[in-house]
Each structure stands twice: as C-alpha cells, then as structure tokens.
Amino acid sequence: MVWFGLCLILLAVVTGGRNMMVKGVNVSYDGRSLHIDGQRKILFSGSIHYPRSTPDMWPSLIDKAKQGGLDVIQTYVFWNLHEPQPGQYDFTGRNDIVSFIKQVQQQGLYVSLRIGPFIEAEWSYGGLPFWLHDVPGIVFRTNNEPFKFYMQNFTTKIVDMMKAENLFASQGGPIILSQIENEYQNVEGSFHDDGSRYVNWTAQMAVDQNTGEPWMMCKQDDAPDPVINTCNGMKCDETWKGPNSPNKPSIWTENWPSFLQGFGEEPYMRSAQDLAFHTTMFIIKMNGTFVNYYMFHGGTNFGRTSAAFIITGYYDQAPLDEYGILRQPKYGHLKDMHAAFKLCLQTLLYGNLAIEHLGDNQDAYVYTGNAGECVAFLVNNSSKEGVEMVFRNTSYTLPAKSVSILPDCKNVVFNTGMVNTQASTRSMQPVIRFDSAQQWQAFSEAVPQFDQTSLRSDTLLEQMNTTKDTTDYLWYTMRMELNSSEAQYMLHVNSLGHVLRAYVNGALVGYAHGTRKVTNFTFENTVSLSTGINNISFLSIMVGLPDSGAFMERRSAGLREVLIQELNFTNSPWGYQVGLLGETLAIYTDEGSSKVSWSQYQNPSTITWYKTTFDAPEGTEPIALNLGSMGKGEVWVNGQSIGRYWVSFKTPSGLPSQTWYNVPRSFLKPSGNLLVLFEEEYANPLNISLDTVSIDKVCGRVSDSHPPRVNSREVSGHYRWRPMPRVHLRCPKKQIISKIVFASHGNPSGDCENYSIGKCHSSNSQQVVEKACLGRRQCSVSHTPKSFGEDPCPGTPKTLLVDARCE
Ligand SMILES: *[C@@H]1O[C@H](CO)[C@@H](O)[C@H](O)[C@H]1NC(C)=O
Ligand SMILES: *[C@@H]1O[C@H](CO)[C@@H](O)[C@H](O)[C@H]1NC(C)=O
Ligand SMILES: *[C@@H]1O[C@H](CO)[C@@H](O)[C@H](O)[C@H]1NC(C)=O
Ligand SMILES: *[C@@H]1O[C@H](CO)[C@@H](O)[C@H](O)[C@H]1NC(C)=O
Ligand SMILES: *[C@@H]1O[C@H](CO)[C@@H](O)[C@H](O)[C@H]1NC(C)=O
Ligand SMILES: *[C@@H]1O[C@H](CO)[C@@H](O)[C@H](O)[C@H]1NC(C)=O
Ligand SMILES: *[C@@H]1O[C@H](CO)[C@@H](O)[C@H](O)[C@H]1NC(C)=O
Ligand SMILES: *[C@@H]1O[C@H](CO)[C@@H](O)[C@H](O)[C@H]1NC(C)=O
Ligand SMILES: *[C@@H]1O[C@H](CO)[C@@H](O)[C@H](O)[C@H]1NC(C)=O
Ligand SMILES: *[C@@H]1O[C@H](CO)[C@@H](O)[C@H](O)[C@H]1NC(C)=O
Ligand SMILES: *[C@@H]1O[C@H](CO)[C@@H](O)[C@H](O)[C@H]1NC(C)=O
Ligand SMILES: *[C@@H]1O[C@H](CO)[C@@H](O)[C@H](O)[C@H]1NC(C)=O
Numbered sequence: 001m002v003w004f005g006l007c008l009i010l011l012a013v014v015t016g017g018r019n020m021m022v023k024g025v026n027v028s029y030d031g032r033s034l035h036i037d038g039q040r041k042i043l044f045s046g047s048i049h050y051p052r053s054t055p056d057m058w059p060s061l062i063d064k065a066k067q068g069g070l071d072v073i074q075t076y077v078f079w080n081l082h083e084p085q086p087g088q089y090d091f092t093g094r095n096d097i098v099s100f101i102k103q104v105q106q107q108g109l110y111v112s113l114r115i116g117p118f119i120e121a122e123w124s125y126g127g128l129p130f131w132l133h134d135v136p137g138i139v140f141r142t143n144n145e146p147f148k149f150y151m152q153n154f155t156t157k158i159v160d161m162m163k164a165e166n167l168f169a170s171q172g173g174p175i176i177l178s179q180i181e182n183e184y185q186n187v188e189g190s191f192h193d194d195g196s197r198y199v200n201w202t203a204q205m206a207v208d209q210n211t212g213e214p215w216m217m218c219k220q221d222d223a224p225d226p227v228i229n230t231c232n233g234m235k236c237d238e239t240w241k242g243p244n245s246p247n248k249p250s251i252w253t254e255n256w257p258s259f260l261q262g263f264g265e266e267p268y269m270r271s272a273q274d275l276a277f278h279t280t281m282f283i284i285k286m287n288g289t290f291v292n293y294y295m296f297h298g299g300t301n302f303g304r305t306s307a308a309f310i311i312t313g314y315y316d317q318a319p320l321d322e323y324g325i326l327r328q329p330k331y332g333h334l335k336d337m338h339a340a341f342k343l344c345l346q347t348l349l350y351g352n353l354a355i356e357h358l359g360d361n362q363d364a365y366v367y368t369g370n371a372g373e374c375v376a377f378l379v380n381n382s383s384k385e386g387v388e389m390v391f392r393n394t395s396y397t398l399p400a401k402s403v404s405i406l407p408d409c410k411n412v413v414f415n416t417g418m419v420n421t422q423a424s425t426r427s428m429q430p431v432i433r434f435d436s437a438q439q440w441q442a443f444s445e446a447v448p449q450f451d452q453t454s455l456r457s458d459t460l461l462e463q464m465n466t467t468k469d470t471t472d473y474l475w476y477t478m479r480m481e482l483n484s485s486e487a488q489y490m491l492h493v494n495s496l497g498h499v500l501r502a503y504v505n506g507a508l509v510g511y512a513h514g515t516r517k518v519t520n521f522t523f524e525n526t527v528s529l530s531t532g533i534n535n536i537s538f539l540s541i542m543v544g545l546p547d548s549g550a551f552m553e554r555r556s557a558g559l560r561e562v563l564i565q566e567l568n569f570t571n572s573p574w575g576y577q578v579g580l581l582g583e584t585l586a587i588y589t590d591e592g593s594s595k596v597s598w599s600q601y602q603n604p605s606t607i608t609w610y611k612t613t614f615d616a617p618e619g620t621e622p623i624a625l626n627l628g629s630m631g632k633g634e635v636w637v638n639g640q641s642i643g644r645y646w647v648s649f650k651t652p653s654g655l656p657s658q659t660w661y662n663v664p665r666s667f668l669k670p671s672g673n674l675l676v677l678f679e680e681e682y683a684n685p686l687n688i689s690l691d692t693v694s695i696d697k698v699c700g701r702v703s704d705s706h707p708p709r710v711n712s713r714e715v716s717g718h719y720r721w722r723p724m725p726r727v728h729l730r731c732p733k734k735q736i737i738s739k740i741v742f743a744s745h746g747n748p749s750g751d752c753e754n755y756s757i758g759k760c761h762s763s764n765s766q767q768v769v770e771k772a773c774l775g776r777r778q779c780s781v782s783h784t785p786k787s788f789g790e791d792p793c794p795g796t797p798k799t800l801l802v803d804a805r806c807e
Contacts, residue, residue: 025169027176027213029228029249033289033349034214036169036176040349042289044338045072045112046296047254049121050100051081052314053299053324054664055093058100061297061324062107068319068331069338072176073104074112074253074292076119079154080129081305086150089157094302097158098165105167105174112292113162114179114218114253117154122260122301122310126182126547130469133553140553141187143194143201152205155180159209170212177290179253180206183219183232183548190550196222203227218253232294234270237281250286254294255279257330258317262309262516263543263657264649267317272333273402276416280337280403283348284365284377293334296320300662303641304472304634307547308498309516311658312643322662323622323693325426325732332421340414343407344375351375359387366409374409397705404707412707420706422729423752425697428626428660430689431617434675440601440685443587443609445580445678447503449535450477453575460570463496463540463558471579472634472644476538476559478574480567486530493523494561499541499632501607501680502527505534508606511681513649519557529564538562539607541680543644580678582609588636588676604682614690615671622693624660629688631681637667638674648681660691696806697741699752700727702783703799730778731806737776738807743769745788748801755801760793769802 033040119127138146167173188195203224216228223229231240232254259268282288298315316322319331351367361382367375380398402417497519512523562569586592631648647656706725746760773779783800785791
C-alpha cells in the first residue's frame with residue numbers, strides 16, 4: 001500500500017515533468033534576445049510543413065528534429081488548403097494543423113507559426129485561395145478593403161482555433177512566435193503609400209489578436225513596433241542591417257540549407273560547413289537569438305500544390321531529405337554544432353563580450369561570466385593564406401571561413417569547417433518493375449475540335465481566369481477554312497505560359513515551353529493544312545500558379561497571339577475545353593476508372609492515360625517511383641495525386657531535375673494498388689519501377705586537427721574532454737555494416753566522395769576497422785596510431801578514412 005502510494009506520487013512527478021508546458025509561459029524580448037519566463041534564449045528552429053508530409057510521418061520527423069538539437073518547429077499555415085471555398089474549411093488529414101502542433105508539443109518542442117496568410121513558400125498562389133481572384137475590386141496585399149477583410153477573417157480564424165486548443169505559450173501551449181505577412185518589403189514599393197499603410201494595418205491587426213506572444217514580419221525593415229523585423233537568406237550575418245530598433249532581438253526566419261528548385265534546374269548544394277559558419281557568426285556577431293533552417297524537412301508538393309515550375313520534391317537537400325531520412329553529414333554537423341552551443345549558453349547569454357582581434361580576418365569573441373566562466377569563439381574569416389592564431393598562449397589552426405567553439409576558452413569542441421559526422425549515400429533499389437505490356441492499360445485523351453466545344457469566346461482567354469485553377473489543362477480550339485489547295489503554312493503562337501502542345505487536324509505538330517524565370521515563349525513551326533476546314537487545337541498547360549510578386553491577381557497565362565502566315569487569329573472565334581476528360585471523370589480513382597474503356601497497352605502515344613495495379617512492397621522503408629523513362633505529366637496512387645512529374649526537361653548537366661517521386665506508404669493498401677499516370681509526351685511506362693529508398697553506404701573521415709565530437713548527453717554544462725577524434729559509423733535501423741569498402745589510417749587523400757591511399761598507410765587499417773565494425777550497426781574507431789599498433793610514419797599528421805556498406 002505504501003509502495004503503491006509512492007508510485008502514484010512518482011508517476012505524478014514524472015508526468016508533471018513531461019507536461020511542463022501546461023502552465024503558461026511568458027515570451028518576451030529585448031535587444032539581446034528572446035526571453036522565456038524572463039530567461040534569455042538562443043533557439044534553433046527548423047521548418048517542417050505539415051501538408052508536405054503525411055500525418056504518420058509527423059512523429060518521426062519531429063523526433064529527428066529534436067534529436068538533431070532543435071528547440072522549435074516552424075511551419076506556415078496554408079490558407080488555400082484550409083479554406084478551399086469562402087467559409088468552407090478543411091482541417092483533416094494532411095491539413096490537420098492542430099494535431100501537428102500538438103505532436104510538436106508532446107515531444108517538448110516549441111512552435112513558430114507563420115500564419116501569413118500570404119506565404120509564398122513555392123506553394124500554389126503563395127497560399128492564397130484562388131477564389132480571392134474573383135472577389136470584386138480586390139487587389140492582393142495592399143491597403144484594399146476586400147483583401148484586408150478576407151485576410152483578417154482567416155487570420156482570426158486560425159488564431160481563434162489555436163486559442164480554443166490552448167496552443168499559445170501564454171496558455172500553456174507550444175507556440176512562442178507568430179508571423180504575419182511574408183517578405184512584403186519585396187513588393188511594398190509597387191503600392192506606394194498604400195504599401196506602408198498596409199504594413200501598419202497588418203501589424204496592428206496582428207497585435208490586436210492578443211495571442212500573448214510576439215509577432216514578427218520577415219524581410220520587413222519598417223515593421224512597426226512591437227512587431228519584430230527578421231531576416232531571410234543565406235548569410236544573414238553579413239547581409240542584414242539587423243533589427244529596426246535596439247529593443248528588438250535578431251531573428252533569422254529562413255536560413256536556407258539548400259534552395260528551391262524548378263524543373264530544368266540543378267539542385268542547390270549548400271555545404272554543412274557553410275551553413276554552420278554563417279549560423280555561428282549570426283549568433284555571435286548579431287546577437288542572434290533564433291535561427292530557423294528553412295527547410296529542415298522539405299517533403300513533397302503533392303497534387304498540384306507547387307508553384308509555377310517548382311519540382312514536386314521540396315528541399316530534398318535539407319537536413320532531413322524528402323523521405324525523412326537523415327541527410328549526412330548536414331544533419332549530424334548541425335547536431336554537433338547545436339550541442340556545442342548548448343555547452344556555452346549561460347555564459348554566452350549572460351557574460352560580457354570582448355572581441356579580440358588576433359590577426360587579419362581573425363577574431364576571438366570571448367564571453368566571460370562573473371564567476372570566471374569563459375567561452376570563446378575563434379573566427380578565421382580568411383579564405384586566403386593567413387597568420388597563425390594564438391589565443392591565450394595556445395596556438396590554434398582553423399580551416400578557412402570557420403569558427404571554433406571553446407566552451408572553456410581552452411578546448412575546441414567544434415569547428416564549423418571540420419565535419420566529424422559520417423557522410424551517407426542514398427540508394428534506390430527497384431522492387432517492382434512494370435515492364436510487361438500485359439500489366440498496363442491505356443486510354444488516349446481525345447483532341448477536342450472547335451465544333452465539340454461549348455465554351456466560346458471571340459478572343460484568346462486568360463488561362464487562370466478560365467480554369468479557376470481546377471486543372472493545369474486548357475484546350476484552345478479554332479477552325480480555319482482553306483480555299484486554295486493544300487500547302488505549308490507558318491504557325492506562330494505566343495504564349496504567356498507555361499507549356500504548349502499544338503495539334504492540326506488531330507495530329508501533334510509541335511511542343512514548346514517556358515521556364516521558371518521566363519514563363520512566356522513563342523512557338524513556330526511549318527504545318528500542312530488541307531483544303532476545306534482545318535481543326536487546330538492547342539493544349540495549354542500550367543505547371544503551377546504564381547506564388548510571388550505584386551498584383552498577383554492580375555497575372556496572366558495561356559495563349560496571347562496566334563498567327564497563321566500573316567492571318568491574325570487572336571481575336572477570332574475560339575472554342576475552349578477546361579481540363580481533360582480523364583480529369584473530369586476522375587479516371588485515376590477506382591470508381592472513375594471504369595467510366596472509360598481502357599485498351600491494352602501497345603505503343604507509346606501522347607496525351608495518354610496509363611494504369612496498372614501493384615502490391616505494396618514489404619518492409620517499412622520509404623518508396624518512390626522511378627519515372628526516368630517518362631516525359632511530363634501527373635501521377636496518382638489509389639486516387640491520390642503524388643504530384644506533377646517532368647523528366648524530359650533536363651538540367652544544363654543533362655539530367656532530369658527529379659527522377660524519383662515519393663509514394664507515401666500510407667497511401668497504399670497491401671495489394672491491388674491503383675497506379676495511374678497521365679503522360680503528355682511519347683514516353684515508355686514499361687521502364688518505370690517502384691524503388692525502396694535507403695542508405696547503403698556510410699563514410700567517415702577525421703584527422704589530427706579535428707576536434708572531438710561533443711556528446712549531446714553532456715550538454716548540461718559539463719563535458720568530458722576527449723583529446724582525439726574518432727570515426728563514428730552508424731547504419732540505419734535494422735541494418736548492419738556488411739563490408740568495409742575502404743579503410744586507411746595514414747594520409748589517404750581525398751574525401752568520402754573520392755579517395756585513395758597515400759604514401760603513409762597502416763597496413764592493418766582494413767583489419768582493425770573490420771574487427772571493430774563488421775556485423776555491427778554502429779562502430780567507432782579511434783584515430784590514434786595506438787589503435788593500429790604502430791605509427792606508420794612518425795611526425796606526419798594522420799587521417800583515418802573509412803567507407804562502409806550497410807545492409
Ligand atoms: C549585443 O547585445 C549586447 C547586450 O545587450 C549589446 O551591448 C551589443 O551592442 C549587442 N550587439 C549587437 C551587434 O547588436
Ligand atoms: C513578461 O516578461 C516581461 C519581461 O520580463 C515583462 O515585462 C512582462 O510584464 C511579463 N508579462 C507577463 C504577462 O507576465
Ligand atoms: C469570416 O467570414 C465568414 C463568411 O465568409 C463569416 O461567416 C465569419 O463570421 C467571418 N469570420 C470572422 C472572424 O470575421
Ligand atoms: C506607418 O507607421 C509608421 C510608424 O510606425 C509611420 O512612420 C508611417 O508614416 C505610417 N505609414 C502610413 C502610410 O501611415
Ligand atoms: C568576413 O569576410 C566577408 C567577406 O568575405 C565580409 O563580408 C564579412 O563581413 C567578414 N566577417 C567578419 C566577421 O569580419
Ligand atoms: C585561416 O584560413 C587560411 C586559409 O585557409 C589559412 O591560411 C590560415 O592559416 C587560417 N588561420 C588560422 C589561424 O588557422
Ligand atoms: C601567457 O604567457 C605569458 C608569458 O609566458 C604569461 O605572462 C601570461 O600570463 C600567459 N597568459 C595566459 C592567458 O595564460
Ligand atoms: C475573367 O472572366 C470573366 C468572365 O468569365 C470576365 O468578366 C473577367 O473580365 C475576366 N477577368 C480577367 C482578369 O481576365
Ligand atoms: C475561305 O473562304 C471563306 C468563304 O468565302 C471565307 O470566309 C474565309 O475567310 C476564306 N479563308 C481564307 C483563309 O481566306
Ligand atoms: C516575354 O515577356 C517579356 C516581358 O513582357 C517580353 O519582353 C518578351 O519579349 C516576351 N518573350 C516572348 C518570347 O514572348
Ligand atoms: C474538322 O472537324 C469537323 C467537325 O468536328 C469535321 O467535320 C472535319 O472533318 C474536321 N476536319 C479535318 C480536316 O479533320
Ligand atoms: C494580332 O492581333 C492582336 C489582337 O488584336 C494584336 O495585339 C497583335 O498585335 C496582332 N499581331 C500582329 C502580328 O498583327
């Protein structure tokens with residue numbers, strides 16, 4: 001009985017501890033930092049957008065963010081998902097923002113909520129619902145009553161919803177910071193005085209919501225008090241003027257670990273070292289109090305949600321890749337940096353700063369506390385040969401453009417330029433091939449002709465206003481009567497975007513498209529026309545709505561001018577078909593697919609639907625469709641669109657921007673999954689495959705100059721000094737190290753991408769590493785000569801490089 005009672009008390013203590021945020025906290029700020037219950041804070045945050053993954057992935061994404069040392073999860077709010085029609089709301093499934101925020105709270109992290117409701121975000125229409133386009137008299141994002149009405153209405157809806165669920169920190173919830181508008185400064189000038197009026201109204205409207213927490217406006221140097229202006233960019237430590245008041249803290253809302261990518265564009269690879277350098281400099285040089293990685297997990301632009309020309313995988317190069325797999329060494333290097341900062345926080349936030357110039361481009365930021373605590377950041381800002389850095393009688397060597405962190409002003413625990421974390425290689429393994437023609441059925445989309453259309457106009461219509469964004473596709477059809485005999489004519493079409501496919505009497509005569517940066521284009525081709533009536537049809541295709549810029553409501557797409565020789569058909573009778581027949585009948589669903597008669601697959605043809613079924617692959621690894629043999633179109637699994645694909649638009653290096661397309665496991669049932677593709681070009685579905693996504697190789701490299709790795713369990717202010725670095729390798733769950741592909745202790749040259757044995761090499765390197773690692777999920781090998789028996793080359797600095805296979 002006594003024990004039972006004690007257990008109850010213990011249980012209460014434990015759960016009380018876990019739900020620390022039940023009591024409201026006071027979030028405030030001054031010029032030094034954000035404060036939580038009066039305590040100065042440096043918070044690391046990462047963007048994870050709830051609709052860009054599936055709810056079953058949320059717990060593990062949040063957990064990985066937490067394990068990576070983040071304190072905060074930041075998300076936008078996606079207005080056009082939540083209010084598809086005025087006053088009709090959707091907060092279910094991937095749109096369940098309340099559930100997402102509660103899951104962040106359950107894992108003990110804070111939330112930064114960027115309500116917008118204009119968000120840009122490489123998201124369709126920058127998050128604005130398309131119906132706003134048709135509100136009489138509306139001008140987006142300026143001092144315009146209709147716009148302000150709907151903006152306030154939705155902002156209030158979201159704030160009220162958060163309040164009703166007690167999600168603001170003042171109520172005991174996780175939300176510590178909210179954002180209104182988004183990078184408005186980029187367009188403010190276009191609206192003259194109304195721009196500034198709108199900024200003032202926006203700030204007041206937000207503050208009047210009484211959330212109990214600070215508000216911010218990113219990239220908004222004139223953000224009125226008490227709203228905090230913040231920075232977005234790659235190098236906010238170098239490019240930003242800082243807060244617009246000495247009483248506001250320095251916040252970096254978007255630190256880009258990679259960058260947005262359009263079809264036809266290469267991925268942007270930002271190194272872990274560069275990211276760590278600028279993040280550290282922002283904190284010490286700018287008094288940075290909050291740094292958010294945009295994105296920490298990018299995820300997937302499912303369906304038609306991505307903005308114009310934006311690829312379906314979003315920020316795959318982020319610390320968590322599109323599938324939620326750790327992208328190494330980026331994830332691990334940031335994790336090590338966060339852990340190093342946590343050793344320094346108290347002194348960094350409350351000590352006195354003195355900056356010592358130790359040489360050209362070399363500084364020491366030294367923070368000292370009242371009880372003699374000392375934290376130092378040694379900065380080598382040089383990219384050219386520099387002098388040696390001597391700090392407190394000790395000499396330090398740093399790579400170019402790097403910072404070393406010394407939590408005791410003596411020992412380096414982290415250097416932004418020296419990566420201790422393993423690199424990993426992702427591999428895609430085909431598990432299902434769709435290579436038999438028998439398993440495919442096809443349905444050709446008909447080319448509509450003028451006589452068959454019911455929507456008519458005497459001019460070329462603007463595309464978005466005609467489709468109302470219900471589809472990417474709009475057919476423009478016309479007739480031309482030729483009185484002379486059959487001949488060749490020059491067909492000239494000018495389009496505002498994005499893609500055009502031209503048909504004369506049912507036959508494809510050509511194809512053209514714009515790009516993310518220049519969406520408009522001209523199509524010209526010689527075509528043969530026959531005597532009598534010719535039916536000319538153009539399929540105009542959008543690859544997402546615009547997401548930025550002033551006057552977005554006036555943006556245009558679709559055909560603008562059509563000439564045949566010198567005859568101008570721009571203002572002549574046109575017939576329209578909005579969307580494809582297959583879309584109207586939803587033939588990508590189980591129910592809809594029976595509404596048309598499919599035929600056996602024979603040869604590739606254009607504007608064709610393909611369907612097949614497949615069983616879910618075993619296991620739990622993420623899976624993706626390899627669409628490398630396809631052209632351009634959209635793909636559905638069990639009726640859910642996994643996004644647009646476009647592999648025929650190659651990057652300058654000759655590769656598709658995206659070959660693999662994420663198929664969330666939660667979209668699948670054990671067997672009989674319906675796979676449907678709509679393909680616009682001549683492409684071969686027989687060569688596609690369903691692949692599992694996994695890490696199959698890990699590689700680590702350390703040398704004498706590397707600091708030891710901070711153990712994140714030691715962050716409470718004490719750490720054990722380990723003088724020599726080690727190579728740590730770790731395979732994903734349920735895998736083991738099956739082979740040591742390369743091991744060299746000595747002076748191997750190169751890095752994990754490309755390496756070879758150097759002049760100095762311990763002959764037993766392979767043996768020692770195999771003994772320590774083979775058959776294990778993870779291992780750690782010390783880099784000291786002692787581990788390898790003998791020093792193969794006394795006096796020469798040593799490196800240990802190990803490349804291993806996981807199975
Ligand atoms: C950083 O904060 C300290 C303490 O408030 C202040 O003295 C210093 O001027 C600030 N530095 C910058 C660059 O804002
Ligand atoms: C929150 O903290 C700030 C600064 O410490 C203080 O000025 C303010 O009164 C506090 N607010 C509440 C509601 O306690
Ligand atoms: C928002 O507008 C809807 C009508 O579209 C209305 O029913 C609702 O009361 C408005 N909400 C607020 C907070 O103004
Ligand atoms: C907006 O508010 C600022 C003060 O925060 C003021 O200087 C400015 O004149 C206001 N703009 C307009 C157009 O009223
Ligand atoms: C470092 O060098 C860059 C130019 O390469 C300069 O813009 C920046 O201000 C320098 N930073 C410091 C802290 O000196
Ligand atoms: C800073 O980097 C430069 C360029 O790599 C290098 O020559 C110099 O020695 C470094 N400085 C220190 C103190 O390590
Ligand atoms: C550095 O060395 C000098 C002379 O050896 C000594 O006087 C000084 O106290 C030392 N400084 C530190 C910080 O150890
Ligand atoms: C949109 O279409 C309607 C007719 O459906 C027309 O009245 C209006 O002018 C069009 N707006 C634009 C911006 O083209
Ligand atoms: C062909 O003749 C018809 C009837 O006379 C006329 O309407 C049409 O414009 C002519 N077509 C061309 C291309 O000249
Ligand atoms: C595209 O639009 C720009 C700006 O309006 C114009 O200068 C350019 O000539 C257009 N290009 C084509 C191919 O229509
Ligand atoms: C054009 O379409 C009309 C009716 O849809 C059809 O009668 C005619 O044969 C077509 N012309 C050609 C050249 O295919
Ligand atoms: C064709 O007609 C349109 C609409 O009247 C006009 O804007 C365009 O300049 C004309 N093109 C030519 C080459 O005359």
